[in-house]
Amino acid sequence: MTFLNPSFLFGLIAISIPIVLHFLNLRKLKTVEFSTLTFLKELQKNKIKRIKLKQLLLLLIRILIIIFIVLAFSRPTLKNTFTNSTANTSAVFIIDNTFSMSLINEKGSLLNQAKFIAKNLLNNFQAGDEITIIDIGELKFRNYLPSKSLKDVQNQIEEIEISDVSNTLNLALIEASKILYQSQNLNKEVYVFSDMQRSSLFNNKEELSDYGKIFSEYTRLYLFDLSNDDYNNLGIVTFKPDNQIFQLNKEISFTANVKNYSKEKSNNNVVSLFINGKRSAQKNISLNANESKEVILETTLQDSGLVNFSVELEDDNILADNQFHFSLEIKNKISVLILTDNINDSRFVKNALELNPNVNLDELLLNQIRALNFKKYDLILIIGTTNFENTPDFKNYLDESKNVVIFPSNNTNPINLNTLLKFFNLKYQISEKGKSNSEQVINEFGKVDFNHPLLKNIFVDAKKNKIESPSFYKYLKINLSNNEKQIIRFIDGSPFLFEMNFMKNKFIVFTSAPNLSWNDFPMKSLFVPLLNKIVYYMSMKGKDEYIITGDEININLSNSNSSIIKIVKPNNNNEFINRDSLQTKDKLNYKMTNKKGTYKIYSNEKLIDYFDANINPKESEQEKFTIKEFEDYLNTIKYNGKYFYINQKDDHNKILYESRFGSELWKYFLIIVLILLITESLIARNTKKDLVSINEK
Numbered sequence: 001m002t003f004l005n006p007s008f009l010f011g012l013i014a015i016s017i018p019i020v021l022h023f024l025n026l027r028k029l030k031t032v033e034f035s036t037l038t039f040l041k042e043l044q045k046n047k048i049k050r051i052k053l054k055q056l057l058l059l060l061i062r063i064l065i066i067i068f069i070v071l072a073f074s075r076p077t078l079k080n081t082f083t084n085s086t087a088n089t090s091a092v093f094i095i096d097n098t099f100s101m102s103l104i105n106e107k108g109s110l111l112n113q114a115k116f117i118a119k120n121l122l123n124n125f126q127a128g129d130e131i132t133i134i135d136i137g138e139l140k141f142r143n144y145l146p147s148k149s150l151k152d153v154q155n156q157i158e159e160i161e162i163s164d165v166s167n168t169l170n171l172a173l174i175e176a177s178k179i180l181y182q183s184q185n186l187n188k189e190v191y192v193f194s195d196m197q198r199s200s201l202f203n204n205k206e207e208l209s210d211y212g213k214i215f216s217e218y219t220r221l222y223l224f225d226l227s228n229d230d231y232n233n234l235g236i237v238t239f240k241p242d243n244q245i246f247q248l249n250k251e252i253s254f255t256a257n258v259k260n261y262s263k264e265k266s267n268n269n270v271v272s273l274f275i276n277g278k279r280s281a282q283k284n285i286s287l288n289a290n291e292s293k294e295v296i297l298e299t300t301l302q303d304s305g306l307v308n309f310s311v312e313l314e315d316d317n318i319l320a321d322n323q324f325h326f327s328l329e330i331k332n333k334i335s336v337l338i339l340t341d342n343i344n345d346s347r348f349v350k351n352a353l354e355l356n357p358n359v360n361l362d363e364l365l366l367n368q369i370r371a372l373n374f375k376k377y378d379l380i381l382i383i384g385t386t387n388f389e390n391t392p393d394f395k396n397y398l399d400e401s402k403n404v405v406i407f408p409s410n411n412t413n414p415i416n417l418n419t420l421l422k423f424f425n426l427k428y429q430i431s432e433k434g435k436s437n438s439e440q441v442i443n444e445f446g447k448v449d450f451n452h453p454l455l456k457n458i459f460v461d462a463k464k465n466k467i468e469s470p471s472f473y474k475y476l477k478i479n480l481s482n483n484e485k486q487i488i489r490f491i492d493g494s495p496f497l498f499e500m501n502f503m504k505n506k507f508i509v510f511t512s513a514p515n516l517s518w519n520d521f522p523m524k525s526l527f528v529p530l531l532n533k534i535v536y537y538m539s540m541k542g543k544d545e546y547i548i549t550g551d552e553i554n555i556n557l558s559n560s561n562s563s564i565i566k567i568v569k570p571n572n573n574n575e576f577i578n579r580d581s582l583q584t585k586d587k588l589n590y591k592m593t594n595k596k597g598t599y600k601i602y603s604n605e606k607l608i609d610y611f612d613a614n615i616n617p618k619e620s621e622q623e624k625f626t627i628k629e630f631e632d633y634l635n636t637i638k639y640n641g642k643y644f645y646i647n648q649k650d651d652h653n654k655i656l657y658e659s660r661f662g663s664e665l666w667k668y669f670l671i672i673v674l675i676l677l678i679t680e681s682l683i684a685r686n687t688k689k690d691l692v693s694i695n696e697k
Contacts, residue, residue: 137163219641570597
């Protein structure tokens, strides 16, 4: 046991007061010999003995009263073995600032509540203590350093804002373990302020290790439970364009998946589609508790360039998950290059595309491409075969995620087509069927995928789902793997038209030449609209996937001719990166994706790339982890220190104090004093009656 105010122990000198008073107040009884009362003499002696015993007992009680009063003011404490009260403390404050902490209840937002408690706890620290502030949402973007300035720490807490990035408590504790491991202070503490989301504890058990051993046995971990059991929240889970081609003044549609994360039904919620910040469509939706629904939003495309599409919900208790972004670069003018073995082979393709005012068309023979700048083209159509191995500019064209359409020419055979396809890492078994300039029809269209963007809505009459088949005299039979999308098949099941994605490139391949010696396809009504739809489809520079905020993105800089790269963030702040500072000048691993929205990458004010970052829908889940689950987690990571759970009703200052210095006993000592005072009063009253009765006799 220790005393927090040991100077009060000098008050024990007051013990002498009742002792002195006891001896001063002793009165010797007057002896009166009375012959007729001799028989009462022995009885009187016994009473006097009892009175003396009671007076001694009163003296002892009064001494004890003084002792316990003095001890109470000296604040006796059962010392905590985890604390050295004379040593400095190293503390880490882990504050959850993920967007679920933006929830507002009667006490304000959960984040502001966490910040208020954290600032209040600073009163328990002294000069020389070290404090580190970790905000979970920004964990991937900052280097955390301890500070001995309480004012600086307070400012750091004040500056914490809600983040769009979701991280786990496990990652934050790993960072805390590193910080405390480097500290020389004996006392070590971790304060966790969380809304107890189960999804934010850790991602999966496979990522857990026994790093908890790094925490010393003197470490104290305080978990502040700020959870709110019930609130109303709807969120966007996914948002994507439907299977379509984006053309100006044409109808487009998007599908948004909306989920009700609440425990009650939500009625008549407005879901809106925005294009470049302007509302273009909206629908109402009602959802039962924990129900998800898909909403289709349709509008007419009137913007070109880099177009930002977003879906938004009305405001509710959590705002961050009410918006989802998707961007697409839509060309106003499309530059197309036709590369061919023979001008005669490209005649029908060229005529079909020249009818389109939005297409700028160039044509070259395949043997003229050595010094060609391919970067200026949005799409290349190859009619024939050649070897591109010694054409570095063509490789750069592919590195820019641009696409290629391949037709056989009149001179194409299985061997040279295989050579061409292998250059694009497309490897197939190919055989030749039929003869050119033959009148014998050997194949026709079989199965057609009308859900593919190239054929979807290709007819004015939406109910029409049959294409007039060309007559084929010759084609190349290709045995596909399972990775291709077969758009049009022949009757024998082999492909006439298929799509293949490899790396960042998209390939459309025809298996019969666009000339009348192989087929009469150029004379059919499908030919012109199909080729033009292919141009729009293949020139769209879209992203197949969005990234989650906080994820690292690889940016290709090979098409940049500037030493300075500008990145425009969703909040319109600019970040400038010197390519000379990069390990690889043609590649940038960009990590600062901490805001949801569209990121644009410029070189000399030319847009060279872009990507969309959206929040992690897991952060919207209401399910909480239990105290038992957290304790199991601590056991899994082999945490060695002491753990304290603090809910919103607890006196956190008291729990912190007792965990540091132990349990104070002054309250119990005052109760003992009260009991002794009552006992003293009863004994004193009884003793006084005995004295009076003796004196009367």
